Amino acid sequence: MQDLSGKLLVAMPGIGDPRFNRSVILICAHSEDYTMGLVLNNPIDDLTLPDLFTQLGIEQNIQLPDTYVLNGGPVGTDRGFVVHSTDYFSDGATVEVADDFSMTATRDVLRAMASEGAPSLATMTLGYAGWGPGQLEHELSEHAWLVSNPHEDIIFGSAHSKKWEQTLGMLGIDPAHLHMTGGKA
DSSP, X not given: OOOOTTOEXXXXXTOSOGGGTTOEEEEEEEOSSOEEEEESSOEEEEEEHHHHHHHHTOOOSSOOOOOEEEEOOXXXXXXXXXXXXXXXXXXXXXXXXXXXXXXXXXXXXXXXXXXTTOOSSEEEEEEXXXXXXXXXXXXXXXXXXXXXXXXXHHHHOSOGGGHXXXXXXXTTOOGGGOOSSOOOO
16 A cells, blocks of 8 residues: 555546545545545635634734635544644644644644744644545545645645646646546546
8 A cells, every 4th residue: 555645635526525526635644544634725714814713712922824724624623733844843743744744733733823933834724534444545446536746835825726726737637638527448
């Protein structure tokens, strides 16, 4: 089994699950037992980072970017996950996803984001996408997803409505040439 941690999944047209239509997902953990990822291009309407921090009662000692909080997936939607640059680390809480970025899911990272100790790059999601044993591999074999290398603009950028097309473009694919159903050889 190929470890897909740190890779991007790009939903193919006709994926069959409207929750993942045109999704780009960062795989944060991948093993034989489970896979966990965060959708990077589905902003939650009317929920910005400063709004969320105010709702959580986290004091903002610096000006937070007015970026949207993302819907990271349908599982654990009451839990927050932050993908961030490696200049932030919390022992026992931060998981290295790839050489250039990590993920932390504790209030400590939120407090850091609201202070001088903020990671230089960060994306906040609520919820995650999860797969059980063999489920993602089956979906890959059914051509529901393409796999791409990560790119900083896709992970941390704010052009959410363009991320699907941009990721396909990085793979050399024109979205206009994709069809809703695939063929069998």
